[in-house]
Amino acid sequence: MTQPNLLFLITDQQRADTTEPATACQMPNVEALAARGARFNRCYTVNPICSPTRASLLTGVLPHTHGMVDCTHAVPEYRASFNADLPVWPAALQQAGYHTGYFGKWHVERSNRLENFGFDEYDVDKYHQVLGLVERDEQMSPRGVVAQPGYRDFLLYGVVDAPVESTAEYQLYSRGIEFVEQAAKNPEQPWALFLSTEAPHDPYVVPRDYFERYNPADIPPPPNFNDDLANRPAIYRRIQQVWQTVEWDDFARATACYYAFCSLVDDQIGRIVDFLRESGQLDNTLIVFTSDHGDYMGGHRLMLKGIPAFEEAYRVPLILAGPGIPAGRELDQIVSLLDLPATLTQLTTGGNFAGQGRSLGPLLAGPTASDWPNEAFAECHGQRFYYTQRVLWRDNFKYVFNGFDFDELYNLAADPHELTNLAAEPAYQPVLAQMAARMWQIIRDTGDDNLLKAQYGMFRFAPVGPEWRKQND
Ligand SMILES: [Ca+2]
Numbered sequence: 489m490t491q492p493n494l495l496f497l498i499t500d501q502q503r504a505d506t507t508e509p510a511t512a513c514q515m516p517n518v519e520a521l522a523a524r525g526a527r528f529n530r531c532y533t534v535n536p537i538c539s540p541t542r543a544s545l546l547t548g549v550l551p552h553t554h555g556m557v558d559c560t561h562a563v564p565e566y567r568a569s570f571n572a573d574l575p576v577w578p579a580a581l582q583q584a585g586y587h588t589g590y591f592g593k594w595h596v597e598r599s600n601r602l603e604n605f606g607f608d609e610y611d612v613d614k615y616h617q618v619l620g621l622v623e624r625d626e627q628m629s630p631r632g633v634v635a636q637p638g639y640r641d642f643l644l645y646g647v648v649d650a651p652v653e654s655t656a657e658y659q660l661y662s663r664g665i666e667f668v669e670q671a672a673k674n675p676e677q678p679w680a681l682f683l684s685t686e687a688p689h690d691p692y693v694v695p696r697d698y699f700e701r702y703n704p705a706d707i708p709p710p711p712n713f714n715d716d717l718a719n720r721p722a723i724y725r726r727i728q729q730v731w732q733t734v735e736w737d738d739f740a741r742a743t744a745c746y747y748a749f750c751s752l753v754d755d756q757i758g759r760i761v762d763f764l765r766e767s768g769q770l771d772n773t774l775i776v777f778t779s780d781h782g783d784y785m786g787g788h789r790l791m792l793k794g795i796p797a798f799e800e801a802y803r804v805p806l807i808l809a810g811p812g813i814p815a816g817r818e819l820d821q822i823v824s825l826l827d828l829p830a831t832l833t834q835l836t837t838g839g840n841f842a843g844q845g846r847s848l849g850p851l852l853a854g855p856t857a858s859d860w861p862n863e864a865f866a867e868c869h870g871q872r873f874y875y876t877q878r879v880l881w882r883d884n885f886k887y888v889f890n891g892f893d894f895d896e897l898y899n900l901a902a903d904p905h906e907l908t909n910l911a912a913e914p915a916y917q918p919v920l921a922q923m924a925a926r927m928w929q930i931i932r933d934t935g936d937d938n939l940l941k942a943q944y945g946m947f948r949f950a951p952v953g954p955e956w957r958k959q960n961d
Contacts, residue, residue: 492811493671493773494581494680494836495760498545499753500538500593500689501793503782504531506750507805513747514701517758518777518807525775525809526817526852532864532881533781533825536793536801537871539568541780541825542596546605547574548829548843550867552936557869560598568869570597572604577829577841579606581680584837589667592616592660592684607682609667615660616686624693626650632738632745634730644738644791645692645745647699652752655695657685661756665763672767680836683760688749690783690792698748704740707747712905713739715788719909721893723875724796728789739786746785774810774835778825788906794871797879797888797896798906802866811835812852819851822881824864844934865930876939880927887923889950897923911951920951928954 594612628646784790826845833841876891
C-alpha cells in the first residue's frame, strides 16, 4: 500500500452550519463524507477574510508571521506582503514523492507561481472571477442588489437560466477529475490534489434548478437577526447600517441562493468521489472538506464577513474521511485551520510539519484526549480599513480584543448567538483577565512584537497588560 492520496477541497465563505445535520442546506455528498469520517464541530479560522487565512493554511503560521494580513488583490504591497521564505507543507508532500496539483482560487500571495510552493500542476486563473465588486451582465431573475448613494450597486444574489455545466465550479471539478484520472495510471505514486472553489462566495448567483431546491418562504430568520448590537463596538453598528434597508424576505432569497450555491458544489464533490470509487482510488484517498471563513447570512442583521468577530464568520466546516480517520466521529473540541498543515502532513507522509498549529492526530486516534488544549486563536488586521483585533476561544468563553473600541466576552454555552457582551460585567472580570493573559502568552509565543511591545501610554487599555502573567505567577 502506498501512502494515501490527499484530496483537499476548500470552498470560499462557507459557514460551518451549512454542513451540519440541522441545516436546511442540502449537501448530501459532504454529509456522506462526514458519515464515513470525522466532523469537527468547533473548527475556527484564523482570520475572517480570504488571503490571510489561505496563507496560514499553506504555512501553518498566523497572519502576522506570514505577512499576508489583507487580501492580495485589494491593497498595496506595503499593507500586506507574503513572506515567501516560509516552508509550505505541499512542498513537503512533493519532496516525499507526491504528485501535486492545485486548481481554482489561490489568493495566498501575488506571484501566482505555484511551482514555488510545491505544485507540479496548477491553474489558478481559469476557475474563479476577480474578487471585489463583481459586475455581471447576464439576465437574472430574481436578482438582489444593495444600493447606496454614490456607491456602485452591490450585487448580492441572482438566479440565471444556465446549465450547471457552464459554471466555474463544474469546470473546476472536471479538471480535478482529469488530474486523478491521469494519476490513476501511475498507482505507485501518491498524489495530492487541491480544488478551491470561489462558491459560495458572494454574489450568490446560481442556475435556476439549484435555486428551485429551496423555498425562501421556508427559511426562518436566524435567532440573532434582530440584534441591535448594543454594547458592542460602534463600528459593528455602522457596518450593520449597510443592510438596514434590506428586509428579511430579501435576506431569505439571498440565503436560498447561498444554499443553492453550496448544493451546486456538493454535486461536484459527488462527481469526483464517484470517480475515485470507480477508479479504485477511494479507499486510499484522504479527503478533507473545509472553507476559509463563513458568512453572516442575516446573523446579527449582517451579510458577508469582516471586522465583527462573531461565530458566523469564524466557525468553518472541517470534515476528514479516509485512511487513518475513524468513521462517524463527531468532535466537539476546539480546533483551528492552523492545525491542518501538521495534521495532513502527518496523515499523508507520516512526517512532521513545524508551524504554529497542532496535529489533530491525538483527537482522531482516541475516544478522548483530555489533555487537548481546548482553544483557538485568530487575528484580524482589518480589511482595506485598518483595525487591530485578536480573538481567543477557550472552552466556553470567547474573548475579543478590539484595538479600536472596547472588548467583547461571550459565554458561548449560555449565549451561542452572542447577544450579551459580558466584558464589562463585574462578575466576569477574573475570566476577562485570564483570557487577556492567555492572549498575551500566544502573542509572545508567536512573536507578534507589534502588539507585545505596545506598552506606550496610549495603548494600555487591555484588561491586563502583557506582563500580567509574569507579575501574578
Ligand atoms: Ca474567502
